[in-house]
Amino acid sequence: MNAADKGSTEQLFDRVMRRIAPVWPLDSFVAVNPYWGFADQLFSEAAAQLQGTVGERVIMDRRWYADRVQNGKLPLPDILQAAESLGLSTDEEEWRDYLWGTSEPSMRLPTLPELLDRRGHASISQYVVEQISRFLAAYYDRGQSLWQFPKDAGMGLFGAWRQYTLMDRSLSPLGLKAIRPLLLHLSPDGAAARHWAVRTLGIPKVAEEAYLLVLLKSVNGWASWCRYLLWQAEMQGESHADLADLLAIRMVWEALLHQTARPKALERWHQQLQGWILADKSADAEDALRGEALLQASEIAYRRVVAASIRRRPAGKKIATTRPLVQAAFCIDVRSEVYRRHLESAMPSLETIGFAGFFGVMLDYRRQGDYAPRTQTPVLLNPQVHVEEQGLEPIFQRRFRRLRRSAEWKHFKLSAASCFSFVETAGLSYVGRLLADTLGWHRPSQPPDEAGLTAAERASLQCALPASMSLDERVAMAEFILTGLGLNQGVAPIVLLVGHGSSTTNNPHRAGLDCGACAGQTGEVNAKAAASLLNDPQVRQVLVAKGWDLDERCCFLPALHDTTTDRVEILGGLNDPRLDAQTLAEFRAAQEQAANLTRLERMSRLEPDLRDSQAVTQNMIFRGRDWSQVRPEWALAGNAAFIAAPRWRTREMNLAGRAFLHDYDAVKDPGFAVLTLIMTAPLVVANWINLQYYGSTVDNQRQGCGNKVLHNVVGGTLGVLEGNGGDLRIGLSEQSLRDSNSGLQHEPLRLSAFIEAPREEMDKIIEGNEILRQLVGNRWLSIQQISPEGAIYHRKATGQWIAI
Template identity: 80%
Template sequence: MSTVAAENAQQLLDRVIHRIAPVWPLDSFVAVNPYWGFADRSFSEVAAQLQGTVGERVIMDRRWYADLLQNGKLNMVDILQATEDLGLDVDEEGWREYLRESSELPMRLPRLPELMDLRGHASVSRYVVEQISHFLAAYYDRGQSLWSIPKDPKTGLFGTWRQYTLADRSLGPMGLRPVRSQLLALSSNGAAARQWALQTMGIPQPAEEAYLLVLLKSIGGWASWCRYLLWQAELQGCSDEDLLDLLTIRMVWEALLRQTAQSKVLERWHRQIQAWIVDDKSADMEDARRGEVLLRASEIAYRRQVATSIRRQPAKKKNSTAPLVQAAFCIDVRSEVFRRHLEGVMPTLDTIGFAGFFGVLLDYRRQGDYAPRTQTPVLLNPGVHVMEQGTKAIIERRFRRLRRGAEWKHFKLSAASCFSFVETAGLSYVGRLLADTMGWHRPSIPPDEAGLSAAERATLQCVLPESLTLQERVAMAEFILTGLGLNRGVAPIVLLAGHGSSNTNNPHRAGLDCGACAGQTGEVNAKAAAGLLNDPQVRKSLVDKGWDLDPRCCFLPALHDTTTDRVEILGGMDDPRLDAGLLAELRQALEKAANLTRLERMLRLEPDVRDPETVARNMAYRGRDWSQVRPEWALAGNAAFIAAPRWRTREMNLAGRAFLHDYDVGKDPDFAVLTLIMTAPLVVANWINMQYYGSIVDNQRQGCGNKVLHNVVGGTIGVLEGNGGDLRIGLSEQSLRDSNSGLQHEPLRLSAFVEAPIEAMDRIIDGNGALGQLVNNRWLTVIQIAPDGSLFERRAAGNWVKM
């Protein structure tokens, strides 16, 4: 292969692997936009491409929208408006005829193993995926398996797979014994194997890139895992070859099968590829554009609900005194419900919405851990390294308890004892089984609590590094206060409430915690921020610089449990500056708001349960019940992002569907906070929104199927559905729908309402590549809230259309 040809091939492979979105491991599970690798292209173009190559659906079937129209949840006026907005030339009768017709699936690229499958015989296409998946599960194992594949950096992923496959005895029963001799003759070098596979497959150039994408998507779950490894390496300015090696493995399999397949199968394969190349794809694109029109029409209907409720001017207050308490919550949609009720039961309190990392870009290392864990949005690099601080005795006790547990588990699972374990120790498990069944025990213990009693845990602290100078600490404090909008008046009590979720027997439990904190709870961030803002030296420096901080002001860290809606204050209550009466009033208000929030959320979980005490018991039980597949609805229903002063939405019932970020442009003269909001929290909200969207429109490829059938693989890597197949990504069916009321998440792209000058937003969008692609290619919509409350939708830079 010539140098130019090799460079072209490398560019081709790089384009393919960067189409894959990453997936984070279970212990730091975060929502990811599954179409992140396609954000450089328009929404409808990607919909047509994925449907016409992989067979992946990006837009709901037209019958879905036909049913909405028939049921009155969608109207023709909105469809015609969306038609005009997207430049289509379709009249009302044309739409009614289109919605009456059945969808015609476009021709997609066939993979060779699919054509080798014979009825009544073991599936070759399924075997290829299973074989690769079994190897990767052992290769990447994180402590679940008692035997793992040794890794040699020099050999790499592809070379190790080659060795594994040469020793694999399952090839014979599948009728693929000749594969072994061909593989034995193939170089273990990944680059050489890729070159051989490309030449052997002989895919025509017009279909080459699409075919390689189809191959990688056939093992898409594991491809997403390898993309995560590459993502992490790129954050550190490094690289990782595993995703490219995984594509190589899949290419080599295809090339090996090409040499063993019957001639009539190969002939059929070539015919279908040629037919795909010459197929007129304009009809597919037209169908995708029409699908986007229907999607936009449903988004117009939702935006109308939000727009009619946004306040045009502040409500008249009975008294205009400054708030006695300010409570900052994460922008998570679950916080919207709690904030609304908390403001209702305590009028002297103001709530604030801010990303759950509270502006502290940190990672956190417990004593004894080998590596820190990230507590910031995954789009950002942590700049502060926080350490756990505790007495040596407590740390040693935790280590001993966890080690005993690990040794017991190893004994229970080892080959020497697994058959005799039930007879030997079975009776001792009766109590545990009964407690599991009755929901008597506590939920699964979070990592920070494992091995510790509540009293021991209370003594541990999150300590900022001593290497931070006073000047750096003051700068961090100023950043937090500015982001929270507290640069003009601070209340005597400021509550910083992160959030987490308490539930058991759920592999994806980290995904119910704070997605802004890399799948962790906001506890560490709240403690670190409160400790910094309570630091006497920092406070004195802030006052000296002109900050309006009441000497009595106290910052209290707290944690909002989104399963039970209980808010726990995590420390600082012995501060002598605290007003005991005001603190008691706050704690009472938090309990009342929790009751009201539970009652509202229960309507979506069990509508027949209405008594407050019964609801509270039910919510607590859901988190402890080992068989509960739906401890909470998490972020299902999310559809809007609002960055504006709180008075715009105060007392407005957004039904837990909006990310609420407080923002006052009058306190942000250089638009630094606006830039942070639009380039970090807004993008994170898009990731969450598109994960739910993708899991709804095509759960087979972008969701993880039936939660009841999940089996954890590799310790913390992910889940399989059943005992094999590809690694599953996205959300389970149980997180999206129930048998009574159907879908709990409506598939809508995110609508971002931002109160800021148009010119400033245009500059930020055009100055940030990732955000610009999302907005300009219609993966999310930005809407300006003008000072008078009017709304303007951004169609292009400088082109804002009044809604």
Template identity: 75%
Template sequence: MSNAITENTEQLFDRVIRRIAPVWPLDSFVAVNPYWGFADQSFADAAAHLQETVGERVLMDRRWYADLLQKGKLHMADILQASADLEVDMDELDWRSYLREPSELPMRLPRLPELMDRPGHPSISQYVVEQISRFLAAYYDRGQSLWSFPKDPTMGLFGSWRQYTLVDRSLRAMGFKGMRSHLLALPASGTDARQWALQTLGLPQPAQEDYLFVLLKSIGGWASWCRYLLWQAELQGSNQGDLLDLLTIRMVWEALLRRTAEPRVLERWHRQIQAWIMDDKTEDVAEARRGEVLLRASEIAYRREVAANIRRQPSRNRHQPAVQAAFCIDVRSEVFRRHLESVMPSLDTIGFAGFFGVLLDYQRQGDVAPRTQAPVLLKPQVHVTEAAPAQIVERRFRRLRRGAEWKHFKLSAASCFSFVETAGLAYVGRLLADTMGWHRPSTPPDEAGLTADERSQIRCVLPASLTLEQRVGMAEFILTGLGLNGGVAPIVLLAGHGSSTTNNPHRAGLDCGACAGQTGEVNARAAADLLNDPQVRQALIDKGWDIDPRCCFLPALHDTTTDRVEILGGLDDPRLDKALVAELRQALEQAASLC
């Protein structure tokens, strides 16, 4: 195969993998737009493309909007306004006729394993995904399993999968007896294997890119994980080839199935692909545009309802507050903010992203790598480290190690059964407490192995390499983002947020998304330390900032599960008005009770 052809196909593969949106790991789980890879397309084009390739619906069925119209939650005037906004030429009669008609789903690009599935037999399409998933779960294990998967870093993802599959006994159980010989004849290089698979599949050129995208989406969760690895590498100016290797694995599976499929199945597959190519795609886009109009109309109706409620709310008298409390703009903070302002009239709340404008990563003592504490799409600019007495760090390590060894003893193959037999009755009380809901939440990772007193002695330290000018610039960015240009109160509470959960693998998804799925504690502490720095404070005043000389920035953490707010430090500052602090703490308790 010529170098020009190879280069063109590698560009094709790169376009395919760029359509996948990244997903962050469970310990820093955050929401990511699943259509990030289609940001270069219009909403209607992306919706139509996903519907006609992988069968993924982005828009609600028109019957849902017809039901809203019938119930009076959506008005025809809203639809006509949205239609004019999006330049869709349909009048009221057209829309009423359209909403009465049943929906017609577009033709979806067929996958070969789906056509090979037979009633009463194990699903081949499901097996392919499960076989790859089992391998990837072992390959990407980060210490969760008791027995680790032996990896050779020089082989890469594709080479490791090939070796894994050569000894996979489940192939024979599925009827793929000759698959091993095909794998042995396969090129060991990922690049050569991709070219071989593409040539073996013999896909028509108009369907190539879309078919490869469908293959990658069939194992979309792992594809998104590999896209995350690529994303992180590119943030550092490097590259990461696992996503391309995963596409190779999926292509090789498809090519191997093509070699073993019955002729009638292959004929049906080719016929359906040709029909899909010949299908008129313009109608799919037109249908998506009409769906976008109905979506816009429902948003217009919702905004009208919200605006009416806002107009009915009495306006508050403006005053110079004694306390300003900044909370994350997460929706779970809204209820607490409303109640807090109601019980303490001299307090104003502020909404701001929970990372408080500090693009940082954070490294605890003993951690091998820092973790991001900023929006995941941005690169951290400041490296913050944990400062704690050596004896506290040592005690934490010993406690965590003992816990890990105990867990290993309970779950290992050699001791798990004898452990249950001998210690089972000792767990009756705990089982009963869990059944009745009397258990305590799981300890957050940053608090694990620490007592409350030890935790209070831990600080977050900004790097000494930051110049005064840089620190002042960061402080100005924070104050501007908080909207404190018009004056700063004697007490400013910077409340990050986290959660209390038990036995929930998506725990990080309940913490602060702006802090990369971590709690906002580190960011609140770092921002408060920066704004309380005497040198920074004086420089801000010299630049004209109206800051009360008695002003103290207090870091806090809002637990969105219990709605309790814990002030994390700074209460020993001699500038603080003790009576005002007592009033603030009482107001925080009252607001929590009201929530």
């Protein structure tokens, strides 16, 4: 292979690897757009490609839409409107025939191991995935295994797999021992192995990229993990070879089987490969486009409901501009929408604000005793500030002793010397613990920041910004926060910065219920850091001198919203002499009323028969403590809209917990810097969340993680397996999306963004940002403008604006 061909092949490998979306570990699990690598393609084109190669469904089956038409949830005129916008037929009878017709499955690209499988024998294709998965689980283990996998740092992932496979005795029972001498003579270098595999397989150029994608997708979970490692490295301007090495592993398996397969099997494989190449794929493309029309029709119907409810400015009147007594800034998370609505109704003199839950403080955070800091910033951005946990040394020492005792006890229970005799020796002493767990008497599993601490000790710890930051740097950060929150004027005497987290037990994906804007952590650290900064007397003095409308009595309080129980806890500052006791008491009463109303609303989806407020509260608390509960909350299921506008537009709207609410007032943003930030960061993060729920719903087998009851944690924090083997599972479980009583809880829709800003400015931002340009232009999300008069305009993918 000459240098030009080698370079071209390397570019091919890179394109295939970039199709894989990353997956974050369990301790920082965040929602990810599973189609991130296909954003450069039109939605329907990506759907047709994935269906026709991997067999992955990207659009719900047409019969699902037919049922919605039948029960009146999807009007046929909306389907015809969507069809016209996509250049399809608008014949009503033709669409009726299509909806109730029988769909022909796409011809999927076959791999060699699948054709080697024989009825009545162990599956070769399944074994290949299992063998790779077992190796990777041991290789990447983060402390779960008591016996560590020996690693040579200079060998790399592929070299380590080669050594592992040469010693793997499970090959012989499957009749694969003939691959061992071939592997022995293969270079341990991953790059050389990839090129050898390409030459050995001899796949026609026209199918080469598709075939390599199918190979990598066969271990999609582990490929997503390796893509995460590459993502993290590239965020720091570095690189990481493990994803390329994983591709080499999968390609080498294919090539080894190619060299040892019977001639008839190879002939059958070549015939099917040629058949796939020659097959007419226009029908798949048309079916995908028709499927997108049905999806778009559902979105049109939903957008119409939202657009009809958005408040218009009353004629001849102005919205009240009196200074509120309390302002509470919540994360834009859809769960906050429900609580905000009820809190405002309980205390009319209060104003809520929606802002991404990191509150503009892009930090990483290291607790005392931790080996490395963790990110508390949206994963699309790099932290800019390093924050250290601060507190009294005796507290840190007590926490360390408690956690060490717990770890030693766990190690003893699981060690080879005691695990067989432990149950017989200590079993009776665990009766009380098992009973308490079953009845929900214990508190939920402690989040990392609370583990080993009493409530009083936790409250005493601080998360202040580093002293090394200059006053000018602190003031600039404070101005950035206040501008983002829209607090240019009319700041209340009490301002709460309310992060959010959850309380659950026995839930490997608990971080997925926490704040995505804080990289899968609770918003506690960011709220404390931002409040500490905005209360800093020196910072406040400079801000007032620069013209910021900050009353000297104004006090910023950090708080945390538990989205499982809907309890809001103020995390400090209650002894501040500036606080007005009467206002605070009024807020606490409103807070309790809002919590009760929010629980009642959310319980209607969890336990519809419960109506009593006290019973609902007890049920919510029990859900968080119950080790067997698979649905402690619905999290972000149902999300479909993103609204960035002044709060008065939506203050009286019931959005049913389906909208990300970001406050934005273009009048307070003359240079549109805040608009740019909203559209390029929070909007993209919301799109990630939306498409993770979408992908997990339309094809849970490939983009979800299956049955939560069968999950087993692998590698400590790497992820989960469904059962005791197979590929690493990604995405959301079935229990997070549906239940046996009311069915599907998440309607798969692409995100519809409603933004009150000039159209020309939004066009500039879209065109100036490659990621946003691809997402909007290729129909992965839609943009709507709210005009100053309250009219709604939809932006077509081609850039034209049309009135809704």
